[in-house]
Amino acid sequence: MTPDSTLKVKAIDWREEELYLLDQRLLPQQEVWVKCNRVEEVVEAIKAMLVRGAPAIGITAAYGVALAARQRFAEQPQSWKEAIQEDLAALEASRPTAVNLAWALKQMRRQVDALKSDQNPFAPLAAFARAIHQADQEANLLMGKLGAEVLASNQDHGRDVMTHCNAGALATGGYGTALGVIRAAWDKKLIERVHVNETRPWLQGSRLTAWELEKEGIPALLHVDSAAAHQLKTHPISWVVVGADRITANGDVANKIGTYQLAIQALHHGAGLMVVAPTSTIDMELETGDEITLEERDADEVLCVADQRIGAEVAVANPVFDVTPADLVDYLVTEKGVIHRPDKEQLEKLMSRKSMH
Numbered sequence: 001m002t003p004d005s006t007l008k009v010k011a012i013d014w015r016e017e018e019l020y021l022l023d024q025r026l027l028p029q030q031e032v033w034v035k036c037n038r039v040e041e042v043v044e045a046i047k048a049m050l051v052r053g054a055p056a057i058g059i060t061a062a063y064g065v066a067l068a069a070r071q072r073f074a075e076q077p078q079s080w081k082e083a084i085q086e087d088l089a090a091l092e093a094s095r096p097t098a099v100n101l102a103w104a105l106k107q108m109r110r111q112v113d114a115l116k117s118d119q120n121p122f123a124p125l126a127a128f129a130r131a132i133h134q135a136d137q138e139a140n141l142l143m144g145k146l147g148a149e150v151l152a153s154n155q156d157h158g159r160d161v162m163t164h165c166n167a168g169a170l171a172t173g174g175y176g177t178a179l180g181v182i183r184a185a186w187d188k189k190l191i192e193r194v195h196v197n198e199t200r201p202w203l204q205g206s207r208l209t210a211w212e213l214e215k216e217g218i219p220a221l222l223h224v225d226s227a228a229a230h231q232l233k234t235h236p237i238s239w240v241v242v243g244a245d246r247i248t249a250n251g252d253v254a255n256k257i258g259t260y261q262l263a264i265q266a267l268h269h270g271a272g273l274m275v276v277a278p279t280s281t282i283d284m285e286l287e288t289g290d291e292i293t294l295e296e297r298d299a300d301e302v303l304c305v306a307d308q309r310i311g312a313e314v315a316v317a318n319p320v321f322d323v324t325p326a327d328l329v330d331y332l333v334t335e336k337g338v339i340h341r342p343d344k345e346q347l348e349k350l351m352s353r354k355s356m357h
């Protein structure tokens, strides 16, 4: 088991049977931990992006199910199983794109169904949520190792890497997916600098990824999203390393808005595109990325900066995810193995494997 203490940065803490979340809306200026006592608070925390990141919201929702069970069993011990269904539905509806949320709730629903109606559900559900959390940490450590090996296999353009959004410890159970590979590559002295896309409008790059890299002492160079192509053109960047929110059966990848254009820019400049995601991010029930619901968020996220309105009175489009077609993905790194140029046949084989850790 991977003790939390080995991980320098975390966003989720289950301590003394209570759930604490690091409020990522306040980073990097403030590190404020919020205690969630009730499932309603967990639903709101996911919706408002107090906690965000595909694996992180799945893990948080899993703990939310344990909190819901504690509430429902206390209120109506004879019918808690029926009552908790609306909590499961509210958690699943909190954000639409990251499949990890639905995956985690599917695991928890199976646990709920297996429990006796007269049994206090809190302890077994909390333990299962904890197991999901720790499995994610272990998967990230393994993916970091596997991804660093892929990265070392081709550094023809140099020893820098670029990343987009935040796919770090703050977006997962700890260590990170894309940032897990970057952490492992840094530890192996494979890379010299990380080019960080600021990732408007929510600024996961400049606020969260830059903060994680600073804590790890990994050299970072932050730039505006529209500078990404220029940086790829003028700097020794061999890899663009990103996370994912949902990967469909044909290998299409939904990730933070801007990933698609970055994939095209990477191809043009000869940098490899590495997608790093646990298999809980793979949705074999969807054939292609065209079927993915891409979350649209409030216009104010685009029109306002630091609560100051900067945009004129115009219509606003704020899709916060896009789909990168599989043929732009050079490598998919998962805890079950690595795929070069992902396609349905390889994904089916991968999904049939047992986890390697």
Ligand SMILES: CSC[C@H]1O[C@H](OP(=O)(O)O)[C@H](O)[C@@H]1O
Residues within 6 Å of the ligand: 052, 053, 054, 055, 164, 165, 166, 167, 168, 171, 172, 177, 178, 204, 242, 243, 244, 245, 255, 256, 257, 320
């Ligand atoms: C391993 S994090 C996956 C993914 O989640 C982020 O989205 P958000 O910050 O809106 O939750 C981003 O797309 C990351 O790449």
